[in-house]
Amino acid sequence: MRAPGFFMTVVIFLSLVLSVFHLPEDWPSWLAFWRPQWMVLALILWVQRVPQYRGALFQLLFTKNAADDGTTTRRVLVCVWLLGLYVDTLMGEPFGLNGAIFATVTFYLLRFHDRLQLQTLFQQMVMIFMMIFLTEILRAFALNTVTNQPWDLQPLTLAASSMLLWPIFNWLAQRFIGPSRRT
Amino acid sequence: MSFQANNKGKVDRAERSQGSLVTLRSIILTLARPIYSAAQAPYDATGLVTDISTDRQSLLQQRDALSAQLLQLNQQQQRLQYLQAENARLRQLLNSKAQLPRQATIAEIIGVPPDPLRAAVILDKGSDDGVAAGDAVVDEKGLFGQVVTVSQDTCWVVLITDRDHAIPARNNRTGVRMIVGGTGAYDNLVLEDLPASTDLLEGDLIETSGLGGRFPVGYPIGKVNLVERTQDSPYLQATLVPTAALLKVGHVLIIAPPKTDVVPPAEAVEDESVEDNS
Numbered sequence: 001m002r003a004p005g006f007f008m009t010v011v012i013f014l015s016l017v018l019s020v021f022h023l024p025e026d027w028p029s030w031l032a033f034w035r036p037q038w039m040v041l042a043l044i045l046w047v048q049r050v051p052q053y054r055g056a057l058f059q060l061l062f063t064k065n066a067a068d069d070g071t072t073t074r075r076v077l078v079c080v081w082l083l084g085l086y087v088d089t090l091m092g093e094p095f096g097l098n099g100a101i102f103a104t105v106t107f108y109l110l111r112f113h114d115r116l117q118l119q120t121l122f123q124q125m126v127m128i129f130m131m132i133f134l135t136e137i138l139r140a141f142a143l144n145t146v147t148n149q150p151w152d153l154q155p156l157t158l159a160a161s162s163m164l165l166w167p168i169f170n171w172l173a174q175r176f177i178g179p180s181r182r183t
Numbered sequence: 184m185s186f187q188a189n190n191k192g193k194v195d196r197a198e199r200s201q202g203s204l205v206t207l208r209s210i211i212l213t214l215a216r217p218i219y220s221a222a223q224a225p226y227d228a229t230g231l232v233t234d235i236s237t238d239r240q241s242l243l244q245q246r247d248a249l250s251a252q253l254l255q256l257n258q259q260q261q262r263l264q265y266l267q268a269e270n271a272r273l274r275q276l277l278n279s280k281a282q283l284p285r286q287a288t289i290a291e292i293i294g295v296p297p298d299p300l301r302a303a304v305i306l307d308k309g310s311d312d313g314v315a316a317g318d319a320v321v322d323e324k325g326l327f328g329q330v331v332t333v334s335q336d337t338c339w340v341v342l343i344t345d346r347d348h349a350i351p352a353r354n355n356r357t358g359v360r361m362i363v364g365g366t367g368a369y370d371n372l373v374l375e376d377l378p379a380s381t382d383l384l385e386g387d388l389i390e391t392s393g394l395g396g397r398f399p400v401g402y403p404i405g406k407v408n409l410v411e412r413t414q415d416s417p418y419l420q421a422t423l424v425p426t427a428a429l430l431k432v433g434h435v436l437i438i439a440p441p442k443t444d445v446v447p448p449a450e451a452v453e454d455e456s457v458e459d460n461s
Contacts, residue, residue, distance in 0.1 A: 013221075021222040022295040025430050032299040089211040090218060092296060092303060092332070092339050095204060148346050149300050150367070 004177040005055050008046050011172075012083075015042035020090055033154060036162040037132050039087055041169050043080060043102055044128065047109040048116070048180045049173075050076055073110050080106045093139075094146050101135045117180065121170065125163045133159035205332075209310070212334035219294040219305055219337065226432070285399055288312055288437045290320075293337070295432065302345040302365065302429075304328070308437060309336040317397055319438045325403040325426030326350065326391060327435050338437075342429055343404065344369055352404055353392040357382050360392055363404055366422075369429050372405050374421040379412050381419060389423055399438055 015038035023031055050072065053062075062079075064071040084099025091098070108131070109116065119127065136155035143149040173180070290312075294305035308314050310333050320327040320340050328348070332339040341348055344365040352363045359382065362375045377383065387407045393400025405423035412419045 016218050017221045020218055020294055020297065022297045024226075025432065029299060032297055035297050085207075086211055086215070089208050090215045091298075092301070092305075095208065143300075150346075152300070154300075 004049065004053060005057055007173070007176045008042075011042050011045060012039075015039050016087070016090065019087070033152075033157045034161045035158065036165045037136075037158055039098070040101070040105060040132055040135065041128070041162055041165060043083075043105060044109060044131075045169055045173050047076065047080075047106050048113075049177070050110065051113055052180075073107075076110065077103050077106055094142060097139060097142050101138060104138075105131055105135065121167060124170070125166050128166050129159045129163040132162045208332060209334045212332060212337055212339075213309075216334075216337055223293050285441050286313070286439045288314060288439070289434055290314075290338075290437050291434050292432045300367065302328075302342040302348075302367065302369070303331075304340050304342065306330075306338050306340055306435065306437070307336065309334050309338050311335050313439060314338050314437055315439065318440070319398045319402075320435050321402055321438060322427045322431075322433075322435045324428060325405070326398065327427045327429065329397065330437065340435075343425060343427070344372060344429060349375070350398060350404060351392045351394040352389050354383065355388040355390050355403075356384075357387075359383075360394070361389070363389060363423065370424055372423045372425055374407075374419075374423065377419050377421060379417055379419045383407060383410050383419065383421055385410055388426075396440065399440075 018038045050062075051069070062072050062075045080102040081099040084097075084102040085095065087093075087098040087102075088095050116124075116127070133155050136158050140149070140151055140155055144151060288308055290306040290308040292304045293307045296303055296305075306314075306320075314330060314333055316330055316333050316338075318330040320329060326343055328340045328342040328345075330338045331341050342365070343350060343363070344367065346365055346367040348365040350363045351360070353360050361377055361381075364373050364375045366373050374383075374389070385407050389404045389407065391398040391400055391402045391404060403426045405425040407421055407423045409422045410419060411421070
């Protein structure tokens, strides 16, 4: 694996920028309903490879001793939850909403890491569709409760566009930091 | 009376417990400024390219148009000063308080949430420039929104078309008080709970009434485009089109409330004792 820390920092920064990027006013407005969930995709990319990271900074921040997976999982969950607070403020959403979403996704990916490694690209895409669909329903439910936002088809459209973007994310990661599977 | 006092105590406590979260949000929002700037960078770059490639001829034309407009505005301003002085004198005669001047800050829109269901924008002015939550925001054509979250150098503004937003308003033609609510659509506001007998016509200008003290009085909100009276409803259905250009990205004005006198300490002490009893 080649310098995953630098690559992931760039990916997460670009995802943050893209998730607040708005289209020009004269573009068709329906395009906004198909914006991918950049942050969740970047997070999946990072968490997929967490058990393989051996970098000094990662060891310092996320591991107590080499064999302790529990500590790493807990620290990663706290870390993504704090990132969620940042995204909440960035997007002007209720505090803790993105933290809960990120922590849920991360927990699932870490808990079933070994099983998910066997998936083909197509199976990964289906998994990402389901995952983003469910988290968007959670978001829509929270926003409906807190800010009176109506229900619409966004959970489906956002999940579909994110799913279609996953092969590109995956290809970039393979190209720059190597495969996610243990070989 | 005691019921009100009890409730006030509860509200105060709720506000205080939310205070730390508001501070945390404002600190994180300060850290978020680079992300907004980076997301806005492509638009700034296209603006720069347009600036560079504009030729001399069109710049001269633009300058002529602007100086003509300035002349017109200056002439209106002279008239305004006279009217303001007259207004102050008349208010003095009636023994009513003069309207205090409000401070306006020019701000630029640096971000728009990409979610089409959210009616909000992010501005490049914050608490360092004297902006506070609750300040009104207007553009050159009418009321735009109000500030909800403030950091050191940015603030979030909820637009008047937000589903949760409502404005105390009045009809410019008749003076009738009403409440204008947002619908979530950029080109549509709704007049809430008006009796069917209200004098309201299509084309009426609705402006802020200044009640509640949050929005300054007399800013245009929108023009009525639909009035419907049905036999079976005691209320009329009316919608208006906002006058402000809510979809554009550019400059807006943040209007702070007038500086009022400090609350006398006796009142504050009374509030504290009421809260202790409750």
